[in-house]
Structure formats: C-alpha cells, structure tokens
Amino acid sequence: xxxxxxxxxNTFRQEIRSWLVANLPKEKLKSLDTKEGFEQHxxxxxxxxxxxxxxxxxxxxxxxxxxNLIEWLIFEEEYYRVEAPTRVNQNGVFLLGPTLMEFxxxxxxxxxxxAMASGDHIWAQGWSEPGAxxxxxxxxxxxxxEDGFFVINGQKTWxxxxxxxxYTFGLFRTDxxxxxxxxxxxxxxxxxxxGITVRPxxxxxxxxxxxxxxxxxxxxxxxxxxxxxxxxWKIAMATAGxxxxxxxxxxxxxxQTAAKLLSLYLENESQCSPAIQAKIVEAWAxxxxxxxxxxxxxxKMMSGASIGSESSLGKIFWSELDYMMHETxxxxxxxxxxxxxxxxxxxxxxxxxxxxxxxGPIYAGTNEIQKNIIAERLLxxxx
Amino acid sequence: MKFVFTxxxxxFQDTMRGFLSQECTPxxxxxxxxxxxxxxxxxxxxxxxxGVLGANLSEEDxxxxxxxxxxxxxxxxxxxxxxxEPIAEQSFLINDVLHLFPDQIQDxxxxxxxxxxxxxxxxxxxxxxxxxxxxxxxxIMIDETSCHFVKPSDVSSELIKSNDPSRVLxxxxxxxxxxxxxxxxxxxxxxxxxxxxxxxxSLLLGLSQKMLDLSSAYVLDRNQFGKPIGSFQAVKHMLxxxxxAIEFARPAVYRASYSLLETNPKSALHCxxxxxxxxxxxxxxxxxxxxxxxAMGYTWExxxxxxxxxxxxxxxxxxxDDYQQNIIFNTLRSSDDELGVLYTF
Numbered sequence: 001x002x003x004x005x006x007x008x009x010n011t012f013r014q015e016i017r018s019w020l021v022a023n024l025p026k027e028k029l030k031s032l033d034t035k036e037g038f039e040q041h042x043x044x045x046x047x048x049x050x051x052x053x054x055x056x057x058x059x060x061x062x063x064x065x066x067x068n069l070i071e072w073l074i075f076e077e078e079y080y081r082v083e084a085p086t087r088v089n090q091n092g093v094f095l096l097g098p099t100l101m102e103f104x105x106x107x108x109x110x111x112x113x114x115a116m117a118s119g120d121h122i123w124a125q126g127w128s129e130p131g132a133x134x135x136x137x138x139x140x141x142x143x144x145x146e147d148g149f150f151v152i153n154g155q156k157t158w159x160x161x162x163x164x165x166x167y168t169f170g171l172f173r174t175d176x177x178x179x180x181x182x183x184x185x186x187x188x189x190x191x192x193x194x195g196i197t198v199r200p201x202x203x204x205x206x207x208x209x210x211x212x213x214x215x216x217x218x219x220x221x222x223x224x225x226x227x228x229x230x231x232x233w234k235i236a237m238a239t240a241g242x243x244x245x246x247x248x249x250x251x252x253x254x255x256q257t258a259a260k261l262l263s264l265y266l267e268n269e270s271q272c273s274p275a276i277q278a279k280i281v282e283a284w285a286x287x288x289x290x291x292x293x294x295x296x297x298x299x300k301m302m303s304g305a306s307i308g309s310e311s312s313l314g315k316i317f318w319s320e321l322d323y324m325m326h327e328t329x330x331x332x333x334x335x336x337x338x339x340x341x342x343x344x345x346x347x348x349x350x351x352x353x354x355x356x357x358x359x360g361p362i363y364a365g366t367n368e369i370q371k372n373i374i375a376e377r378l379l380x381x382x383x
Numbered sequence: 384m385k386f387v388f389t390x391x392x393x394x395f396q397d398t399m400r401g402f403l404s405q406e407c408t409p410x411x412x413x414x415x416x417x418x419x420x421x422x423x424x425x426x427x428x429x430x431x432x433x434g435v436l437g438a439n440l441s442e443e444d445x446x447x448x449x450x451x452x453x454x455x456x457x458x459x460x461x462x463x464x465x466x467x468e469p470i471a472e473q474s475f476l477i478n479d480v481l482h483l484f485p486d487q488i489q490d491x492x493x494x495x496x497x498x499x500x501x502x503x504x505x506x507x508x509x510x511x512x513x514x515x516x517x518x519x520x521x522x523i524m525i526d527e528t529s530c531h532f533v534k535p536s537d538v539s540s541e542l543i544k545s546n547d548p549s550r551v552l553x554x555x556x557x558x559x560x561x562x563x564x565x566x567x568x569x570x571x572x573x574x575x576x577x578x579x580x581x582x583x584x585s586l587l588l589g590l591s592q593k594m595l596d597l598s599s600a601y602v603l604d605r606n607q608f609g610k611p612i613g614s615f616q617a618v619k620h621m622l623x624x625x626x627x628a629i630e631f632a633r634p635a636v637y638r639a640s641y642s643l644l645e646t647n648p649k650s651a652l653h654c655x656x657x658x659x660x661x662x663x664x665x666x667x668x669x670x671x672x673x674x675x676x677x678a679m680g681y682t683w684e685x686x687x688x689x690x691x692x693x694x695x696x697x698x699x700x701x702x703x704d705d706y707q708q709n710i711i712f713n714t715l716r717s718s719d720d721e722l723g724v725l726y727t728f
Contacts, residue, residue, distance in 0.1 A: 375619030
C-alpha cells in the first residue's frame with residue numbers, strides 16, 4: 001500500500017496544469033446546449049486533442065497517451081481545478097470509446113476513435129424509448145437487415161446531446177421475434193441520414209440538452225454494428241458500467257463543488273446557523289470518501305481486478321452528494337438564491353447546478369434501479 | 384499511488400477472521416453474559432497464542448512489527464464478531480504508542496504487560512469509563528494536562544452497567560500511588576485520541592457489515608405474502624442503503640490507518656473522517672437492520688442486538704460523529720491548504 005503520488009505522477013500533474021493555463025479559453029464558453037455553445041465546445045475538444053489530452057488512457061494510435069487510471073484521475077483533478085469546459089463529447093470519450101476498445105473491430109476503431117478524440121464526431125446516447133426507460137429491455141425500435149444495411153424504424157428519447165450531435169449509439173431490436181434482452185444489437189447511426197428526425201426537448205433549465213430521435217426507414221450499413229447480432233444487451237451493460245463507474249463521474253468534480261461550497265460558507269459565515277456547518281462537513285467528508293474509494297477502485301483494477309455491480313454503489317453516493325451540496329449552497333445564499341445573476345456570489349451558477357443535480361439520481365439508471373441491482377447482485381436477494 | 388493491501392496485511396486479516404469465526408460465536412458471547420463474565424480469559428489467551436497481542440510492538444519490545452494497516456483490518460474482524468475482549472484497545476492504545484509514554488510510565492507498563500499480552504486499561508476524557516478494569520494489570524489515566532499510571536490495587540472504583548452486557552465499565556472514584564508526568568503530553572494525548580477514534584471506526588465497520596449480512600440472510604428466509612420479504616423493493620432498498628454507507632466508510636478507515644503508519648501530519652483529521660463516516664454507516668445499519676427483521680429484531684432472542692448494542696456503545700465513545708464533525712470543521716476552517724481536488728493526498 002502506498003497512498004501518495006510518485007515523482008512521475010507529480011511531473012505529469014505539472015504538465016497538464018501548465019498546458020491548461022496556456023490553452024484554456026480566455027472567455028467562458030456559451031452553454032453547450034445552445035447551437036453556438038455546442039460548436040465552441042467542439043472547438044475546445046479539438047484544442048484538447050491538439051495537445052493529446054482527449055483521453056489520456058487511450059493508446060497513442062487513437063489520440064491518447066497510453067496512461068493508467070491514476071494518471072487519468074490526476075488529469076481530471078487539474079481539469080476541474082481550473083473549471084475547464086464541460087466535455088461535450090463525454091458520451092463518446094467516456095462511454096462509447098471504452099466500449100469500442102473492448103468490443104469493436106480494428107476497422108471500427110480506426111473509423112471512430114480518432115474522429116471521437118478530435119471532436120469531429122460528437123456522440124449522443126440512444127438508449128431510452130417512450131416505452132423503455134428503467135425497463136430498457138422493453139426496447140421496440142427495430143433494425144431489419146436488408147442487402148448489407150439495417151433498416152431502422154422507431155423512436156428513441158431522452159437522447160443526451162442529440163440536438164446538435166453527429167452520431168448516436170444505442171440498442172435496436174434486430175430479431176423481431178425476440179423478447180426482452182434477447183435479440184438486441186448495438187448499432188452506431190449518423191444523425192444526418194435520410195429518414196431521421198431530431199426533435200429537441202427543452203430541459204428544466206430551458207435548453208435542449210436532450211432530444212427525441214425518430215427513425216423512418218433509416219438505412220445504416222451493417223459495419224456499424226458493434227459485436228454480433230444479438231450481443232447488444234451484453235455490450236450495453238458494459239457501457240452502462242463505465243457510465244456509473246469511475247469514468248463519467250470522477251471525484252474531482254465533487255471535490256471542487258465541496259471546496260466552492262466551503263468558500264461560499266466562509267464568505268457568509270455570520271449569517272449561517274450551525275446546521276449549515278454540519279452540511280459543510282458532510283460535503284467535505286463525502287467527497288473525500290468518494291475520492292478515496294475511486295483511487296482504491298482504480299488501484300484494484302490496475303492490480304487485475306474488475307468491477308461489476310459495485311459501480312451502482314458509487315452512482316447512488318455521488319448523485320445524492322451532489323444534490324445535497326447544491327441544496328446547501330442555495331440555503332447559504334438565502335434570498336439571493338433565486339437571482340439569475342453571476343455577480344451575486346455566482347448565484348446563477350449555483351441554481352443551474354442545483355437543477356442539474358436533480359438529474360443525477362435519474363440518469364445512467366435511476367437510483368431505485370441501482371438499489372435493486374445492489375440488493376440482487378451484491379446482497380443475493382431474490383428478483 | 385497503490386491503494387491496495389499487501390499480501391501480508393490480507394494474510395493477517397484472513398487469519399483473524401478464521402480464528403474468530405470459530406472462537407467468538409453469538410452463543411459464546413451470550414454465555415459470558417449469563418455468567419456475568421463477558422471477558423473470556425481462555426479466548427484472550429488463545430488470541431495471545433495466535434501471536435496477535437503484542438504483534439504490533441517494535442521488534443526490540445518483542446513484537447513482530449505488524450503495521451497499523453494490518454492491525455486495523457484485524458480490528459475490523461473483531462468488530463464483525465462483536466469480540467468482547469478489549470484486544471483492539473490493548474493493541475492500539477498501549478502497544479502501538481508504548482514509545483510515546485514518559486520513561487517512568489513506559490517502565491511501569493513494561494513491568495506489568497508481559498510484552499503486550501497482559502491488559503492495561505485506559506481512561507481518557509473521550510473514554511471516561513475504562514472497560515474491564517478488574518482484569519487489568521494497570522490503568523493509564525489521561526486527563527486534561529498529564530498522563531498517569533496506577534496499579535489496579537491503588538484504584539478505588541465502582542462498577543457501572545453498560546447497555547452492552549459485553550462491556551464491564553468502571554467509574555473511578557479515587558487513586559493513590561500514581562506515577563504521573565506531563566512529558567510529551569500533547570503528542571501522547573493526540574496519538575491516543577486518534578487511535579481510540581480509529582479503532583472504534585474499524586470495529587464499527589465490521590459490526591455494520593455483520594448487521595447487513597444478518598439482515599440479508601433474514602429477509603431471504605422470512606416469507607410473507609407467499610414469498611421472501613427480501614423480494615420486495617422497500618426491503619431491498621433499505622439494505623442497499625446500508626451497503627452504500629459501508630462502501631464509502633471503508634476507504635476512509637483504511638486511509639486513516641495508513642496515515643498513522645506514515646505519521647502523516649493530517650492523521651488526526653483522517654481518523655476523525657474515518658469515525659465520522661463509520662458512525663453514519665453504523666447508525667443506518669442498526670436502524671435499517673432492525674426494521675428488516677421486524678418484531679423479531681426487537682427480541683432478546685435474535686442475535687442482531689448483540690451487534691447493535693456494541694455499535695451503540697462504540698459510536699458514543701472515543702468521540703461520536705458530532706465530536707468528529709467539530710474536529711473536521713475547525714480543521715477546514717483554519718486550513719491554509721488549497722482545498723478541493725488537491726487536499727486528499
């Protein structure tokens with residue numbers, strides 16, 4: 001056991017820190033859920049890629065640096081420390097990327113990974129359907145093989161980033177006779193194909209962060225299927241594991257929120273009751289525990305262990321923590337909490353973050369579904 | 384950065400687990416309660432023979448140099464079986480800090496404790512009622528300003544009943560012929576306080592896991608509406624919540640033990656963090672476990688309360704979560720360190 005960084009790791013930290021100082025956009029980007037902001041964020045992905053920072057854990061041939069998970073966590077810490085722009089391609093680099101690395105053919109890796117790292121392809125998720133939310137095995141959108149193409153018909157919804165993205169990945173029913181999680185395949189579809197209609201859905205913050213995607217006889221080449229026909233469920237479960245696990249929500253994000261919350265408290269201490277002190281401590285203690293847990297998990301994975309259903313424990317923990325921290329910030333702000341103005345102690349940022357924190361317990365599989373997974377797969381309780 | 388245990392550390396934990404699962408059963412604990420002899424001398428001796436007692440002393444004091452990380456893992460196993468004997472206390476509060484006591488007190492301890500195998504009780508402002516004083520060969524008393532050693536025959540005390548029949552407590556009424564010193568007091572007091580905090584956190588981790596395991600087994604076994612109650616989501620979710628709380632207390636406890644090993648300047652904060660998280664997990668484990676057991680959980684007959692009682696006691700002594708919260712808050716408030724992502728390591 002050694003719980004501290006090596007010299008090389010500290011050097012690496014300095015390297016990314018200097019690069020960020022030199023390359024960070026001078027002005028804050030517009031929201032990535034607006035057309036203009038989306039393109040600004042795409043440009044930022046290109047800038048990141050020009051320094052080989054898109055995904056440090058990927059092999060060099062795909063635009064990465066071939067580094068390990070600890071170094072990725074260090075990258076994330078530096079990234080959040082300077083509040084660098086949100087990764088508009090997180091569906092790609094954090095979710096689909098690792099999936100392609102594990103299940104994709106060489107051709108698929110060559111075609112998609114570099115374009116993903118460079119920001120040329122921004123990816124949207126295509127899991128949910130109107131009748132398939134928590135019950136994802138109820139998927140009904142069909143993909144029928146015809147002359148080397150899948151002909152896709154149906155509807156996806158809550159598709160994050162789909163309003164402006166270039167591609168979507170998701171599960172489609174390729175065996176029309178099949179039921180539940182059988183007969184599903186994992187397919188990648190360009191969003192500019194004839195027959196696709198994207199209808200953005202304004203979110204709680206008023207901006208179109210997700211969208212409905214309608215497929216009407218859309219023809220997608222068979223080479224865009226990851227794995228074999230009928231392997232979709234197995235591959236999707238691996239992708240969902242990446243999402244709930246350490247990839248999507250590295251600890252730095254929550255530690256940075258806890259630190260900002262403490263600063264906000266110290267600026268307003270004279271007006272705060274001891275109940276707020278208790279929340280400040282809880283925010284620090286839990287974000288600290290989350291960081292320790294992720295470093296512990298990363299170390300175990302590097303020693304050859306694999307994680308499965310354990311990732312559900314973390315998803316519940318960070319989503320509840322994020323909500324609690326933002327709720328506390330609004331209490332500290334008092335009557336300023338409703339102000340849509342940056343100059344009032346970042347009130348606008350806090351309320352936006354607060355609204356987004358409501359999404360945490362819902363996306364990537366609701367927390368209720370995660371608790372079922374924990375009970376059934378970790379505690380051995382019956383379905 | 385390699386936050387995983389060594390083979391040796393895991394070996395010590397495995398050995399302890401195997402031994403205790405045989406030697407410290409609920410039945411053996413209950414018979415100690417009936418006989419009003421919760422400290423089982425035979426089991427104490429067996430643990431000494433296993434080489435656990437005194438194993439964390441320095442080699443010149445006859446120890447094997449077992450480190451604080453391995454010790455914390457072993458203590459977690461002691462929690463899992465609600466071990467009545469104060470092995471964790473002896474190992475952490477006496478053996479692990481022996482070199483920090485003032486010279487004349489070190490000599491007095493060495494004369495009595497048989498290379499860590501005989502018990503020395505400890506009283507401290509955060510642990511005012513020493514446990515099993517009648518079995519001790521000596522008493523260390525820490526007050527606000529100094530450290531004292533006294534022989535049990537020179538202590539006038541009365542027994543107090545604990546809500547946990549496995550804990551025999553004493554109220555100290557008076558002492559004579561003490562060896563007293565304030566040499567190195569601040570450091571000694573801090574290190575003992577941190578270790579009391581950590582050892583109770585480790586015990587609570589084990590206890591919480593035991594309550595979760597008992598509850599998972601019970602809800603599989605108990606049928607209502609024609610099926611196991613563990614198939615109902617309301618029950619599943621209560622137990623899943625315990626699992627989440629334990630999962631994120633665990634690395635905090637492990638890190639705190641490592642900080643003691645490395646004499647990290649932040650070890651007091653890390654121990655406070657460990658206890659804070661462990662108490663939150665144990666509170667939830669008690670509350671949701673008894674609920675999952677229904678009325679059976681409220682009986683004397685069901686074993687669950689052996690572990691709940693121990694948990695309630697250990698949550699309270701060596702600083703409850705409110706006490707730890709103050710330590711954390713004051714540290715955060717006065718720290719010059721850059722907070723946030725660079726604070727952890």
